[in-house]
Amino acid sequence: MKVRKVGEKTLRKVTVKIGLERIDVQEGIMVEALLDSGVTRLVMSSEPAKKQGFKLKKLERPMNVRNVHGSLNKEGPIKNTVEVNIYYQGHRERMEIDVIGG
Numbered sequence: 502m503k504v505r506k507v508g509e510k511t512l513r514k515v516t517v518k519i520g521l522e523r524i525d526v527q528e529g530i531m532v533e534a535l536l537d538s539g540v541t542r543l544v545m546s547s548e549p550a551k552k553q554g555f556k557l558k559k560l561e562r563p564m565n566v567r568n569v570h571g572s573l574n575k576e577g578p579i580k581n582t583v584e585v586n587i588y589y590q591g592h593r594e595r596m597e598i599d600v601i602g603g
Contacts, residue, residue, distance in 0.1 A: 520588030524595070525556050529588070547602040550583055557581040557600060566601060576602040
């Protein structure tokens with residue numbers, strides 16, 4: 502667990518190492534994932550999605566993203582998803598991950 506002090510608040514974040522496999526070419530990478538970030542869906546930034554060559558699937562309708570306090574997220578709406586196999590401690594599951602940002 503990483504702990505960071507911001508002003509008077511102590512922020513804690515718990516991360517786990519998981520494997521993400523590109524479905525189209527069965528190539529995988531290890532990433533550090535934030536555990537229980539509070540979002541209701543799986544989310545990945547567009548930068549690593551593009552850098553790692555994940556195939557972006559355009560959504561029919563963009564989804565607006567709101568922060569915990571209700572304001573719209575500065576990265577704008579979610580316009581794409583990626584389909585991946587997620588590996589963690591011998592378990593594999595195929596999932597769609599929303600891609601946030603440019």
